[in-house]
Amino acid sequence: MSDALLQVSELSVHFAARRAWFRRAPPAVRAVQEVSFSVAPREIVGLVGESGSGKSTLARAILCLTAATAGSVRFDGIELLSREGRALKDVRRGMQVIFQDPYASLNPRMSAGQNIAEGLLLQEKSARPVAAAVADLLHQVGLPRAAANRYPHEFSGGQRQRIGIARALAVQPSSRHCR
Numbered sequence: 001m002s003d004a005l006l007q008v009s010e011l012s013v014h015f016a017a018r019r020a021w022f023r024r025a026p027p028a029v030r031a032v033q034e035v036s037f038s039v040a041p042r043e044i045v046g047l048v049g050e051s052g053s054g055k056s057t058l059a060r061a062i063l064c065l066t067a068a069t070a071g072s073v074r075f076d077g078i079e080l081l082s083r084e085g086r087a088l089k090d091v092r093r094g095m096q097v098i099f100q101d102p103y104a105s106l107n108p109r110m111s112a113g114q115n116i117a118e119g120l121l122l123q124e125k126s127a128r129p130v131a132a133a134v135a136d137l138l139h140q141v142g143l144p145r146a147a148a149n150r151y152p153h154e155f156s157g158g159q160r161q162r163i164g165i166a167r168a169l170a171v172q173p174s175s176r177h178c179r
């Protein structure tokens with residue numbers, strides 16, 4: 001399908017199993033085996049499977065955070081698996097992750113506002129002042145403006161998840177697809 005935003009084809013991720021000194025090497029773990037699917041712009045796709053069935057590994061391979069063994073991942077028509085360094089960084093900017101455990105993905109030493117602003121400051125291309133952008137993002141995820149000055153441990157789990165969402169939205173991942 002040519003109008004897919006994300007096209008995953010025959011993606012496999014194998015992990016070499018660790019060998020105990022007294023045994024022969026066990027077979028590799030086939031965490032993801034020839035998975036194909038596509039996601040259209042604005043489409044929401046859920047992936048369901050029992051614990052250990054390879055959901056997180058699949059997501060990590062799509063984001064090139066884990067090396068794929070075989071297959072192809074096309075985002076907006078661009079093959080990601082053959083890209084490296086700067087070229088990969090440019091495409092990856094259009095994709096953002098909201099981690100399952102927001103506590104692990106937020107810096108506990110930075111306020112919520114600083115956590116949200118981090119990506120904006122890295123990009124150094126915000127037209128508006130960063131503080132105004134943070135206030136706007138907090139509003140988008142239903143948190144009060146004052147939340148910017150509080151630290152991750154001072155929020156509930158659900159509120160922390162909202163901060164993670166605001167942080168992902170901050171860098172405007174492929175926003176042109178959402179208009």
Ligand SMILES: Nc1ncnc2c1ncn2[C@@H]1O[C@H](COP(=O)(O)OP(=O)(O)O)[C@@H](O)[C@H]1O
Binds near residue numbers: 016
């Ligand atoms: N870095 C790794 N090295 C070796 N094996 C791994 C690694 N990451 C995940 N696995 C194995 O791959 C399989 C799939 O794991 P995962 O993708 O985390 O499953 P899920 O997210 O569906 O619970 C599991 O058997 C897990 O033990």
Ligand SMILES: [Mg+2]
Binds near residue numbers: 055056057
């Ligand atoms: Mg998982």
